[in-house]
Amino acid sequence: MSSTPDVIRNRFLGFLIWQSILSTAVFVLWKALLAPFTLNPLLPSLFGCLAFIFFCLSMSLFAISIHAVASPQHHRPASILELALGLMRLVFAASSRPQDGNFRRRARVSIGIVLLVSAAALSGLLAIISIVGGSYRGSLHELIGGMGSRGFAIGVLYGIYHVFKQRWVLVFPIIQRPAFFSFKMDVPSAIKRALKFSIAAYMFSALLMICLPRQHKNLVAGWSYFANQFTFYTGSFVVILCWELIQHLHKVLHTKRFMFAPPKGSAAAETNPSEPLLAALEESPPRSLLQYLAYLDLSMVCGTNIDIWRRAAVFEETGDTYKRVIAACTRPLEQLASKLGEGLPSSIDSIYQLSNQLLSPYEIHQNSEILESFNDFQLYAWCAQAAASLTAHSHQEDRFGVAQLSGGHASVLSTLLSCLLAVETFMGKKTNLQSSLGPAGIKWATNSSARREIAMAMNKRKDSPLHLKAYSLADVLKISIYCIVSEFHDEMTSSAKLGLLEKDWLSSGKPVFGSRELLLLKLQLFLTFRAS
Structure with missing residues (x-):
């Protein structure tokens, strides 16, 4: 290999x-x-x-x-004017050094297109x-x-x-x-x-x-x-x-898929078969083709029964491999939720302005900064599917209980719920959580007029890449959460009856988006199969 x-x-x-x-x-x-x-x-x-x-x-x-x-x-890609201004800033302004990485990446794309x-x-x-x-x-x-x-x-x-x-x-x-x-x-x-x-x-x-x-x-x-x-x-x-x-x-x-694993029967396969995959996930350049191939391989290992021996190796006794895999899956989703939460106030006006212009989907894709959050849609889908599948399979395959002892179940569910709420809020979707808590109990319900503007903009651009990617990612997150809920439905129902659902299935810290109360109500909707 x-x-x-x-x-x-x-x-x-x-x-x-x-x-x-x-x-x-x-x-x-x-x-x-x-x-x-x-x-x-x-x-x-x-x-x-x-x-x-x-x-x-x-x-x-x-x-x-x-x-x-x-x-x-x-x-x-950077335009000609942006290339000229960026070059001048790099030459004459020392304060622009933190932006050099973004400028160089976009400049390389522009030069590559010309070539x-x-x-x-x-x-x-x-x-x-x-x-x-x-x-x-x-x-x-x-x-x-x-x-x-x-x-x-x-x-x-x-x-x-x-x-x-x-x-x-x-x-x-x-x-x-x-x-x-x-x-x-x-x-x-x-x-x-x-x-x-x-x-x-x-x-x-x-x-x-x-x-x-x-x-x-x-x-x-x-x-x-x-x-x-x-x-x-x-x-x-x-x-x-x-x-x-x-x-x-x-x-x-x-x-095509590449298997980041040593051959069966070799010494590496017996001792630590997950190390090549973990090395590719953690050490490869962010958003590179190598990292994408690693996440594709991880998603297939966790979600299919083709390489059961590799999935079983994730639940090794020390729990270190499981923690590293879960961290690799939840980190991109947390970054997306955090980015959407920070950019929501500033992005409302830009979406609304773009919705009133007669622009093609490609022009919107080129001019809107918001779309950059969804450029890694395929990566987010693999992360959500891999984390949910690994959590669901841990119910039967985790012999040492490393998933439960390490708090992986709560971490995965909290991340998936937070990311789903961030995407739905970004789309301006109305949920029935408002009737349960009231406007004062929902942290993000105070900006209802802004959400209506986003919803109007999104409805006007149903064929835009932003609309398609946001709704597709929301569907992937819902399916992933239902995958976990369906596997642990009896345990979650028992915890809900005892009032321990939040303690047993949600992380103790502050979510990356929303509040613990909001995540708990959203989880209850999934538990009763009423989330849509």
């Missing part, structure tokens, strides 16, 4: 190898289909060998560029010349100036489309399948997207030819002209199809 730091590097090297095989197969297949339109198709030539080499290099350039900018989390579009443009130029050159009827000057310029334009258009659709953000599939099966499933969709985009790109590049200098307009008339146009369109379709397949291959290879 590869060491943990080498996971991403090995996947990148494997991705480069497989994309080279894929590009070669597409190039050879296309040349075989186009053989009737090629002069001397059976005779190898120097241009043919060079065309194949440059085509593979162009696809490798595109593959490296999408890997360089790919990230499991969406970061807002991606530039690499796609250069890849389009080289790929079109390589794949069309063997069948082009005209001079070399016309091939480079005409077809090459159109390929450059197609590359720029595809790079902008790639950035606008945020396809550089790695989205992990809900169901993990074998890599070959996952790749095969999306091939028909990739062909359809390539066909649609190639039509639009052909029309765009044809309009561009009008603006080219006069010497690039000397097109060959008659049959040769239509043959060149047919060859260019089919060649552009093949190039775009390769880009689509490479992009999908990158997502499949980098979002």
Whole structure:
């Protein structure tokens, strides 16, 4: 098994190898289909060998560029003005050093996007010349100036489309399948997207030819002209199809599960099988691809019965592994609840103002600071599911009682309830807790007009990313809480009858959001299966 730091590097090297095989197969297949339109198709030539080499290099350039900018989390890129102002602050203002990290991260995203579009443009130029050159009827000057310029334009258009659709953000599939099966499933969709985009790109590049200098307009008339146009369109379709397949291959290879565990039967598996996973959770850079893979592996270990031996190792006698796992799961949820609680007063006006503007979801995503709180939606979902599943399985699998003795049950429930209340408050959702406590008993009910403004804004933007992520996260948190309540329903009911529900199932400290009374009433709703 590869060491943990080498996971991403090995996947990148494997991705480069497989994309080279894929590009070669597409190039050879296309040349075989186009053989009737090629002069001397059976005779190898120097241009043919060079065309194949440059085509593979162009696809490798595109593959490296999408890997360089790919990230499991969406970061807002810095605008040109922000880059200029940030650079001036870094040079002339020493007080801006605490903000250097945020500025550098956004600056790297902006530079990466520019490099991606530039690499796609250069890849389009080289790929079109390589794949069309063997069948082009005209001079070399016309091939480079005409077809090459159109390929450059197609590359720029595809790079902008790639950035606008945020396809550089790695989205992990809900169901993990074998890599070959996952790749095969999306091939028909990739062909359809390539066909649609190639039509639009052909029309765009044809309009561009009008603006080219006069010497690039000397097109060959008659049959040769239509043959060149047919060859260019089919060649552009093949190039775009390769880009689509490479992009999908990158997502499949980098979002598949990696098992952070030693092999069964080894000495490490017998002594401490959880150490590689804990090292990846705690020592990897925050919000990095390596950390996402670690949380994905943790979620599958806790929520499925595939690796029962690994889940059983979490409940080891000392309880140290269990505490570290629970801390790794609850820490991101506590940060989200705290961030929403702090940003709620200042975010109300911005949401309300954005709701009155005719902006697209992408523009809202780019301009709203609020969305940054939900950029880690997938990570929050894994944390909630892993913590809830591990708590539920502890009822039957915790032989030493480390979960109960360490207070893990109360910690997990308090965190999940606090995070759910923060998300629901942020969405402006009305709950029946008001009728139980009254406005004076609810800490956050005094700002009811602000909540109504948020609700109005959210209702106006039901298709916005903010609305979808907030409601999806609320559903995940509810399901996670119900998972625990269903497993420990008898114990919770007994504690409620004795008046010990708060003492036994909620943390003693102050919650990160709301109050202990509010969390207790929310838990009672779940206990009676009335929370919705």
